[in-house]
Amino acid sequence: MNAILKVIYRGVKVRVIVDADMAFATGSQVRKLEKQGVPVRWMKSTSLMHHKFFLVDVLCEPPSRAIPLLATGSLNWTAQAMNGNWEGVTVTSEKDLIAPYREEFERLWVQFKPIVPHSPQYTNVARQASNRN
Template structure:
Protein backbone atom coordinates (compact mmCIF):
# COMPACT_ATOMS: atom_id res chain seq x y z
CA UNK A 1 0.00 0.00 0.00
CA UNK A 2 1.21 3.47 -0.84
CA UNK A 3 0.20 6.59 1.06
CA UNK A 4 0.75 10.04 -0.38
CA UNK A 5 -1.01 13.33 -1.06
CA UNK A 6 -3.44 11.38 -3.28
CA UNK A 7 -4.56 9.43 -0.21
CA UNK A 8 -6.46 12.43 1.14
CA UNK A 9 -9.27 12.12 -1.43
CA UNK A 10 -12.00 11.10 1.00
CA UNK A 11 -10.55 12.98 3.96
CA UNK A 12 -11.06 16.26 2.11
CA UNK A 13 -14.72 15.35 1.59
CA UNK A 14 -15.17 13.94 5.12
CA UNK A 15 -16.15 10.66 3.53
CA UNK A 16 -15.24 7.48 5.44
CA UNK A 17 -16.23 5.21 2.56
CA UNK A 18 -13.41 4.09 0.29
CA UNK A 19 -13.60 5.61 -3.15
CA UNK A 20 -12.19 4.32 -6.44
CA UNK A 21 -8.76 5.88 -5.81
CA UNK A 22 -6.30 3.03 -5.22
CA UNK A 23 -4.43 5.31 -2.78
CA UNK A 24 -7.58 6.23 -0.81
CA UNK A 25 -6.67 6.30 2.88
CA UNK A 26 -9.96 4.70 3.84
CA UNK A 27 -9.40 1.90 1.33
CA UNK A 28 -5.96 1.29 2.82
CA UNK A 29 -7.29 1.36 6.39
CA UNK A 30 -9.98 -1.15 5.36
CA UNK A 31 -7.24 -3.36 3.90
CA UNK A 32 -5.38 -3.34 7.24
CA UNK A 33 -8.63 -4.15 9.05
CA UNK A 34 -9.32 -7.00 6.63
CA UNK A 35 -5.97 -8.62 7.50
CA UNK A 36 -6.68 -8.25 11.23
CA UNK A 37 -10.14 -9.76 10.68
CA UNK A 38 -8.52 -12.80 9.01
CA UNK A 39 -6.29 -13.57 12.03
CA UNK A 40 -7.08 -16.96 13.51
CA UNK A 41 -4.60 -17.36 16.38
CA UNK A 42 -2.13 -14.53 16.98
CA UNK A 43 -1.38 -10.90 16.35
CA UNK A 44 2.04 -9.62 17.42
CA UNK A 45 1.98 -5.85 16.97
CA UNK A 46 5.10 -3.66 17.22
CA UNK A 47 4.08 -0.08 16.59
CA UNK A 48 5.46 3.28 17.63
CA UNK A 49 1.93 4.71 17.77
CA UNK A 50 -1.52 4.20 16.33
CA UNK A 51 -4.64 6.31 16.53
CA UNK A 52 -7.08 4.81 14.01
CA UNK A 53 -10.31 3.83 15.77
CA UNK A 54 -11.24 1.29 13.08
CA UNK A 55 -7.98 -0.60 13.65
CA UNK A 56 -8.51 -0.49 17.41
CA UNK A 57 -12.02 -1.90 16.95
CA UNK A 58 -10.68 -4.66 14.68
CA UNK A 59 -8.15 -5.62 17.37
CA UNK A 60 -10.92 -5.70 19.98
CA UNK A 61 -13.01 -7.97 17.74
CA UNK A 62 -10.00 -10.22 17.12
CA UNK A 63 -9.50 -10.51 20.87
CA UNK A 64 -13.18 -11.42 21.30
CA UNK A 65 -12.71 -14.18 18.68
CA UNK A 66 -9.93 -15.63 20.84
CA UNK A 67 -6.93 -14.25 18.96
CA UNK A 68 -3.91 -13.85 21.25
CA UNK A 69 -2.77 -10.23 20.91
CA UNK A 70 0.56 -8.88 22.16
CA UNK A 71 1.74 -5.32 21.63
CA UNK A 72 5.08 -3.60 21.99
CA UNK A 73 5.03 0.18 21.79
CA UNK A 74 7.18 3.12 22.73
CA UNK A 75 6.87 4.34 26.30
CA UNK A 76 6.44 7.97 25.22
CA UNK A 77 3.61 7.09 22.84
CA UNK A 78 1.72 4.85 25.26
CA UNK A 79 -0.49 7.68 26.50
CA UNK A 80 -0.12 10.09 23.61
CA UNK A 81 -3.05 12.25 22.60
CA UNK A 82 -5.40 10.16 20.47
CA UNK A 83 -3.30 7.01 20.95
CA UNK A 84 -5.21 3.76 21.28
CA UNK A 85 -2.61 1.60 23.09
CA UNK A 86 -3.64 2.58 26.62
CA UNK A 87 -7.32 2.12 25.75
CA UNK A 88 -6.66 -1.46 24.62
CA UNK A 89 -4.65 -2.14 27.76
CA UNK A 90 -7.36 -0.84 30.09
CA UNK A 91 -10.35 -2.30 28.24
CA UNK A 92 -8.91 -5.75 27.47
CA UNK A 93 -6.43 -7.90 29.31
CA UNK A 94 -3.89 -7.50 26.50
CA UNK A 95 -0.25 -7.55 27.55
CA UNK A 96 1.45 -4.40 26.29
CA UNK A 97 5.16 -3.91 26.76
CA UNK A 98 7.66 -1.11 26.36
CA UNK A 99 11.47 -1.16 26.07
CA UNK A 100 13.32 -1.57 29.38
CA UNK A 101 16.00 0.92 28.41
CA UNK A 102 14.90 4.55 28.46
CA UNK A 103 17.50 5.31 25.79
CA UNK A 104 15.87 2.93 23.28
CA UNK A 105 12.97 4.07 21.11
CA UNK A 106 10.59 1.38 19.90
CA UNK A 107 10.17 2.71 16.38
CA UNK A 108 9.23 -0.47 14.52
CA UNK A 109 6.02 -0.52 12.55
CA UNK A 110 4.99 -4.11 11.91
CA UNK A 111 2.32 -6.64 12.65
CA UNK A 112 2.82 -10.41 12.45
CA UNK A 113 -0.45 -12.26 11.99
CA UNK A 114 -0.51 -16.01 12.68
CA UNK A 115 3.26 -16.50 12.59
CA UNK A 116 4.18 -20.17 12.90
CA UNK A 117 5.86 -19.82 16.32
CA UNK A 118 2.97 -17.81 17.72
CA UNK A 119 0.41 -20.29 16.43
CA UNK A 120 2.43 -23.19 17.85
CA UNK A 121 2.66 -21.46 21.25
CA UNK A 122 -1.06 -20.63 21.23
CA UNK A 123 -2.33 -24.01 20.05
CA UNK A 124 -0.16 -25.71 22.68
CA UNK A 125 -2.23 -23.96 25.39
CA UNK A 126 -5.59 -25.18 24.07
CA UNK A 127 -6.86 -28.24 25.94
CA UNK A 128 -7.68 -31.27 23.79
CA UNK A 129 -9.59 -32.02 21.75
CA UNK A 130 -8.67 -29.13 19.55
CA UNK A 131 -8.61 -28.66 15.84
CA UNK A 132 -6.06 -26.44 14.16
CA UNK A 133 -7.81 -24.34 11.56
CA UNK A 134 -5.86 -23.50 8.41
CA UNK A 135 -4.05 -20.20 8.82
CA UNK A 136 -1.90 -17.89 6.73
CA UNK A 137 1.19 -16.29 8.31
CA UNK A 138 1.67 -12.74 7.09
CA UNK A 139 3.34 -9.46 7.96
CA UNK A 140 2.35 -5.85 7.50
CA UNK A 141 5.40 -3.59 7.71
CA UNK A 142 6.64 -0.31 6.38
CA UNK A 143 7.28 3.30 7.22
CA UNK A 144 3.75 4.33 8.16
CA UNK A 145 2.62 4.98 11.71
CA UNK A 146 -0.98 3.81 11.85
CA UNK A 147 -2.44 7.28 12.29
CA UNK A 148 -4.76 9.35 10.13
CA UNK A 149 -1.80 11.59 9.27
CA UNK A 150 0.27 8.57 8.31
CA UNK A 151 -2.47 7.00 6.19
CA UNK A 152 -3.68 10.22 4.63
CA UNK A 153 -1.12 12.98 4.78
CA UNK A 154 2.44 11.63 4.53
CA UNK A 155 4.45 9.84 1.89
CA UNK A 156 4.55 6.37 3.42
CA UNK A 157 4.36 2.69 2.58
CA UNK A 158 3.07 -0.56 4.04
CA UNK A 159 4.19 -3.87 2.61
CA UNK A 160 1.97 -6.89 3.14
CA UNK A 161 3.72 -10.20 2.58
CA UNK A 162 3.34 -13.91 3.23
CA UNK A 163 7.01 -14.52 2.41
CA UNK A 164 7.94 -17.00 5.12
CA UNK A 165 11.52 -15.68 5.48
CA UNK A 166 10.22 -12.16 6.16
CA UNK A 167 7.43 -13.38 8.45
CA UNK A 168 9.87 -15.54 10.44
CA UNK A 169 12.50 -12.80 10.73
CA UNK A 170 10.02 -10.23 12.06
CA UNK A 171 8.38 -12.79 14.34
CA UNK A 172 11.80 -13.63 15.79
CA UNK A 173 12.49 -9.92 16.32
CA UNK A 174 9.14 -9.53 18.07
CA UNK A 175 9.90 -12.44 20.42
CA UNK A 176 13.37 -11.02 21.14
CA UNK A 177 11.97 -7.57 21.93
CA UNK A 178 9.18 -9.12 24.00
CA UNK A 179 11.72 -10.86 26.21
CA UNK A 180 13.66 -7.63 26.89
CA UNK A 181 10.64 -5.35 27.39
CA UNK A 182 8.67 -4.43 30.49
CA UNK A 183 4.95 -4.91 30.98
CA UNK A 184 3.13 -1.66 31.61
Protein backbone atom coordinates in the same frame (compact mmCIF):
# COMPACT_ATOMS: atom_id res chain seq x y z
CA MET B 1 -8.70 0.34 16.39
CA ASN B 2 -12.24 -0.95 16.09
CA ALA B 3 -11.05 -3.83 13.90
CA ILE B 4 -8.49 -4.84 16.53
CA LEU B 5 -11.11 -4.69 19.29
CA LYS B 6 -13.48 -6.85 17.21
CA VAL B 7 -10.92 -9.63 16.82
CA ILE B 8 -10.03 -9.40 20.52
CA TYR B 9 -13.71 -9.87 21.41
CA ARG B 10 -13.74 -12.94 19.13
CA GLY B 11 -10.92 -14.42 21.20
CA VAL B 12 -7.97 -13.66 18.92
CA LYS B 13 -4.75 -13.27 20.89
CA VAL B 14 -3.09 -9.87 20.43
CA ARG B 15 0.20 -8.67 21.94
CA VAL B 16 1.65 -5.16 21.64
CA ILE B 17 5.16 -3.73 22.14
CA VAL B 18 5.71 0.05 22.28
CA ASP B 19 8.19 2.50 23.70
CA ALA B 20 6.92 4.16 26.86
CA ASP B 21 6.54 7.60 25.30
CA MET B 22 4.20 6.27 22.61
CA ALA B 23 2.00 4.60 25.21
CA PHE B 24 1.09 8.07 26.46
CA ALA B 25 1.29 10.10 23.23
CA THR B 26 -1.74 12.14 22.26
CA GLY B 27 -4.17 9.88 20.43
CA SER B 28 -2.42 6.67 21.46
CA GLN B 29 -4.75 3.70 21.75
CA VAL B 30 -2.25 1.55 23.62
CA ARG B 31 -3.76 2.07 27.07
CA LYS B 32 -7.22 1.31 25.65
CA LEU B 33 -5.92 -2.04 24.40
CA GLU B 34 -4.28 -2.72 27.76
CA LYS B 35 -7.58 -2.03 29.53
CA GLN B 36 -9.20 -4.64 27.26
CA GLY B 37 -6.74 -7.23 28.54
CA VAL B 38 -4.25 -7.06 25.67
CA PRO B 39 -0.76 -7.83 26.97
CA VAL B 40 1.32 -4.69 26.36
CA ARG B 41 5.06 -4.46 26.91
CA TRP B 42 7.04 -1.24 27.00
CA MET B 43 10.38 0.24 27.91
CA LYS B 44 11.46 3.75 28.86
CA SER B 45 14.66 4.30 26.94
CA THR B 46 16.67 6.94 25.16
CA SER B 47 16.33 4.69 22.11
CA LEU B 48 13.17 4.97 20.03
CA MET B 49 11.04 1.91 19.27
CA HIS B 50 11.05 2.53 15.54
CA HIS B 51 9.86 -0.85 14.30
CA LYS B 52 6.69 -0.57 12.26
CA PHE B 53 5.36 -4.03 11.63
CA PHE B 54 2.70 -6.44 12.66
CA LEU B 55 2.41 -10.19 12.38
CA VAL B 56 -0.82 -12.11 11.94
CA ASP B 57 -1.48 -15.82 11.85
CA VAL B 58 -4.59 -16.20 9.68
CA LEU B 59 -6.43 -19.17 11.13
CA CYS B 60 -7.47 -21.97 8.83
CA GLU B 61 -8.95 -25.44 9.13
CA PRO B 62 -7.06 -27.41 10.20
CA PRO B 63 -5.18 -24.94 12.46
CA SER B 64 -1.86 -26.44 11.35
CA ARG B 65 -2.45 -24.68 8.00
CA ALA B 66 -2.48 -21.18 9.52
CA ILE B 67 -1.14 -18.59 7.09
CA PRO B 68 1.38 -16.15 8.55
CA LEU B 69 1.23 -12.54 7.34
CA LEU B 70 3.64 -9.65 7.84
CA ALA B 71 2.90 -5.98 7.22
CA THR B 72 5.86 -3.62 7.43
CA GLY B 73 6.90 -0.25 6.06
CA SER B 74 7.03 3.44 6.86
CA LEU B 75 3.51 3.65 8.32
CA ASN B 76 3.17 4.99 11.84
CA TRP B 77 0.03 3.42 13.27
CA THR B 78 -1.73 6.73 13.86
CA ALA B 79 -4.89 8.29 12.42
CA GLN B 80 -2.78 11.04 10.82
CA ALA B 81 -0.55 8.54 9.05
CA MET B 82 -3.46 6.43 7.83
CA ASN B 83 -5.62 9.32 6.67
CA GLY B 84 -3.24 12.09 5.67
CA ASN B 85 0.31 10.91 4.98
CA TRP B 86 2.08 9.33 2.04
CA GLU B 87 3.16 5.95 3.40
CA GLY B 88 4.49 2.67 2.12
CA VAL B 89 3.46 -0.73 3.48
CA THR B 90 4.36 -4.17 2.21
CA VAL B 91 2.27 -7.21 3.10
CA THR B 92 3.68 -10.69 2.56
CA SER B 93 3.02 -14.31 3.45
CA GLU B 94 6.56 -15.41 2.54
CA LYS B 95 7.72 -17.44 5.55
CA ASP B 96 11.40 -16.70 4.90
CA LEU B 97 10.71 -12.96 5.09
CA ILE B 98 8.46 -13.31 8.14
CA ALA B 99 10.83 -15.41 10.27
CA PRO B 100 13.28 -12.60 11.22
CA TYR B 101 10.38 -10.33 12.23
CA ARG B 102 8.87 -13.05 14.40
CA GLU B 103 12.26 -13.64 16.04
CA GLU B 104 12.68 -9.90 16.67
CA PHE B 105 9.20 -9.62 18.17
CA GLU B 106 9.84 -12.52 20.54
CA ARG B 107 13.26 -11.10 21.52
CA LEU B 108 11.69 -7.72 22.32
CA TRP B 109 8.80 -9.39 24.15
CA VAL B 110 11.32 -10.82 26.62
CA GLN B 111 13.35 -7.59 26.83
CA PHE B 112 10.43 -5.18 27.32
CA LYS B 113 8.30 -5.27 30.49
CA PRO B 114 4.54 -5.31 31.10
CA ILE B 115 2.78 -2.01 31.71
CA VAL B 116 1.98 -1.81 35.42
CA PRO B 117 -0.64 0.93 36.00
CA HIS B 118 0.11 3.25 38.91
CA SER B 119 3.70 1.99 39.24
CA PRO B 120 6.32 4.74 39.75
CA GLN B 121 7.58 4.31 36.16
CA TYR B 122 4.03 4.44 34.75
CA THR B 123 3.20 7.58 36.74
CA ASN B 124 6.49 9.24 35.75
CA VAL B 125 6.06 8.60 32.02
CA ALA B 126 2.40 9.67 32.11
CA ARG B 127 3.35 12.93 33.85
CA GLN B 128 6.10 13.66 31.30
CA ALA B 129 3.69 12.97 28.42
CA SER B 130 1.01 15.27 29.83
CA ASN B 131 3.60 18.04 30.15
CA ARG B 132 4.50 17.61 26.45
CA ASN B 133 0.88 17.53 25.28
